[in-house]
Amino acid sequence: MSEPLPSDPCTLYVCTTCRDAADPAEGPRAGARLHDALAQALAARPGLPVRIEPVECLSVCKRPCTVAVASPGRWTYVYGDLDPAISADVILDGIGLYAGTPDGIVPWRERPQEFRKGVVARIPPAPVTA
Template sequence: MRSPMRKKIPMPVELSVCTSCRLDRSGPYDAEKTDGKPFAALVETEVGEESAIAVRRIGCLLQCTLACSAGLTAPGKWSYAFAGLPPTAEGAALLTAFARLYAESEDGVVPFARWPQGIRAHFNARLPPMSK
């Protein structure tokens, strides 16, 4: 008798969202008037109670000219950096869709053909996992 198929449980990942990003950088910086904070809230709403994705608000990801930015990391997996994300519900949904694929992957490599339409324009870097 064969054992029942087990559902693959996604590995928990951390989705870091920059809260200091701002699209209009013409005036002085005001921590209360950023595009990053409302974008982080939209991402948190999109993720909801999903246990495979933990949203982490980060003060700055140093991609200021490419606001809004985010990163995906998990132990033993490749990491991704994204920039120029629109601070909208659509932008949050796009980022979260990629994060779900990333969480389901064994090593963090999401095949290019599976990337959600629109995320490619915001891909900034992929970094290898730490060596052992």
């Protein structure tokens, strides 16, 4: 398998079932609000090589709101503790940096503060099988 190009698209998975402690029993959960904010922010950034996918659960319930970024041949990252009201642009900035690398590894100091503080997991690329 060839190494991904910096322009290859990546997928941003957004846990839509994440619940904030302040969420009302009825109404959209924090994760769904984050997904909506990200979709709106992405629409304002044509050309950013990212696809946003809602997912039912990322199993990081103690650190809502949670997203994961993945791309073939790159490391996958899971980030938590994101604020649905203000994090969309920061997340997309970080994903833009991720998309600009061949392996998904953005130097620590270049990552947005929310990614440095909120990293939950870093998962190696899946091996290529013949």
